[in-house]
Amino acid sequence: MGNANILVAGSANLDFVVRAAHVPAPGETVLGRELAVFPGGKGANQAVAAARAGAADVRMLVALGDDAFAAQLEAPLRDAGVDASIVRIAASASGSAFICIADDGENSITVAPGANMHLAPEHLPAFGAASHLLMQLEIPLASVHAYAQAARAAGVKVVLNAAPAQVLPRGLLDNVDVLIVNEGELAMLAGGHGGADLSMQCKALGVCCVVVTLGARGALVWRRDQPMIEHPAFAVDVVDTTGAGDVFCGVFTAELAGGVTLEVAMRHAAAASALACTKLGAQSGTPTRVELDRFLADRAQ
């Protein structure tokens, strides 16, 4: 591993996953199949993906409760080689998520944030050698904003995955270097500006670089006054798309920190994200560097 170093500040949730014929409609009860429990949370999924990709050393700022879930969330971070700065929240449950995966691949997720919502501005550790700070929106928005401001002041690049979609505090995007969103999140942030045109929506946000993930259609990078970069998705046999976007964000950021071009970072992130869809559980299919390189070599032929 080189000297590249990133800090992820975000959530960890224990995911309770049930497969069913379809996702319940409002008011409906669906009889699903067996329950499976996996480590998840957008922050932890991204940190694990970044660490397994091996392009950068990864630290994570995360808040855990004082319950039995905490150990189940800590172990996969440690196993992946993530250096975790854990804030222990007394008398709080750790984060959890309740996920229904339909046979057609659609999913619905409800998060009980627990300790994640106690991650406060004063918990931010020193950036040290980190060149990039990667965040999502499953911790308090005030903390995301404060961490982004601190990173900008320290010359650390801020990568924000604005998920789950929500209205952002005024000024937050001014401190973001790379914004990663799906189409729904982009439309919400653009607030009607740009109509249905993705590049106009990106332009309306005022961020220099916007990455839009497009699910089975791949992803694109929009940059002010520069040509758009598009990358198709790799075709795989999909078992579970939960966390695929997180794997994209983690690998993309680690690769950027490692100094590759945007094109290469996109290709590696798209490959890792495709592999993540081949197993049940948000972190289960996240590839190691060896698995990622083998997949890329196979697909290059």
Ligand code: RIB
């Ligand atoms: O992006 C997928 C993640 O969203 C799941 O792991 C779940 O915990 C929620 O945070």
